[in-house]
Amino acid sequence: KAGVTQTPRYLIKTRGQQVTLSCSPISGHRSVSWYQQTPGQGLQFLFEYFSETQRNKGNFPGRFSGRQFSNSRSEMNVSTLELGDSALYLCASSLEGGPMSPLHFGNGTRLTVT
Amino acid sequence: AQSVTQPDIHITVSEGASLELRCNYSYGATPYLFWYVQSPGQGLQLLLKYFSGDTLVQGIKGFEAEFKRSQSSFNLRKPSVHWSDAAEYFCAVGALGAGSYQLTFGKGTKLSVIP
Numbered sequence: 001k002a003g004v005t006q007t008p009r010y011l012i013k014t015r016g017q018q019v020t021l022s023c024s025p026i027s028g029h030r031s032v033s034w035y036q037q038t039p040g041q042g043l044q045f046l047f048e049y050f051s052e053t054q055r056n057k058g059n060f061p062g063r064f065s066g067r068q069f070s071n072s073r074s075e076m077n078v079s080t081l082e083l084g085d086s087a088l089y090l091c092a093s094s095l096e097g098g099p100m101s102p103l104h105f106g107n108g109t110r111l112t113v114t
Numbered sequence: 115a116q117s118v119t120q121p122d123i124h125i126t127v128s129e130g131a132s133l134e135l136r137c138n139y140s141y142g143a144t145p146y147l148f149w150y151v152q153s154p155g156q157g158l159q160l161l162l163k164y165f166s167g168d169t170l171v172q173g174i175k176g177f178e179a180e181f182k183r184s185q186s187s188f189n190l191r192k193p194s195v196h197w198s199d200a201a202e203y204f205c206a207v208g209a210l211g212a213g214s215y216q217l218t219f220g221k222g223t224k225l226s227v228i229p
Contacts, residue, residue, distance in 0.1 A: 004157070033217075035219075042204075042219060042220070042221040042222060043204065043219040043222075045216055045217065045218070048214075048216075055214060056214040056215070056216055058216075090157055090158070092157075092158075097215060098210075098215045099146035099165065099208045099210070099215060100165075102148070102160050102163060103158075103160070103217065104160075105150075105157030105158040105159070106157050107155065107156055107157045108157055
């Protein structure tokens with residue numbers, strides 16, 4: 001079974017631009033979560049989608065948004081990029097979300113904002 | 115709100131030596147506890163999890179962890195470290211609240227292994 005696939009692996013953007021990251025979950029997984037990983041803050045939860053609905057959201061500004069499609073694939077968008085948005089963005093999928101469905105992570109998208 | 119503390123930012127051990135990575139959590143109810151490992155350039159891989167029952171849990175790659183409620187700890191151990199264990203390790207606590215579930219990670223412990 002294929003793992004979680006994130007595209008692209010690397011992105012370089014300029015301040016003020018917007019960016020869209022894509023995540024394809026493991027087949028059959030309906031929950032997709034997004035995390036931001038930085039050296040200073042560690043792993044921070046962005047949001048979770050389940051059956052095309054945002055089920056949970058972390059403490060990030062409205063510039064960070066996401067969506068999930070009917071095939072469970074998910075995208076996250078960051079508008080008006082800031083230097084501080086440079087990070088590794090990790091997507092994780094699970095069967096149903098919740099503690100009984102462990103997260104399976106992709107290898108991430110490394111975003112650099114200049 | 116739940117929180118996780120991993121007191122050691124970086125640990126160096128010799129190959130073949132034993133390993134213990136510390137994790138302390140803060141959560142009002144019975145926690146769901148996890149250890150993940152991240153190799154350079156990779157995502158996170160689940161090593162083991164604790165939900166209830168036996169407080170000593172076995173995971174993949176020869177790792178185990180012990181849940182101690184009285185100390186709010188969930189330390190990760192391995193009796194003999196291999197060079198391939200060099201990676202960053204994350205402890206996480208899952209909590210249910212207001213109809214949603216969220217996983218909170220510690221800041222991680224980077225493990226270096228001396229051949």
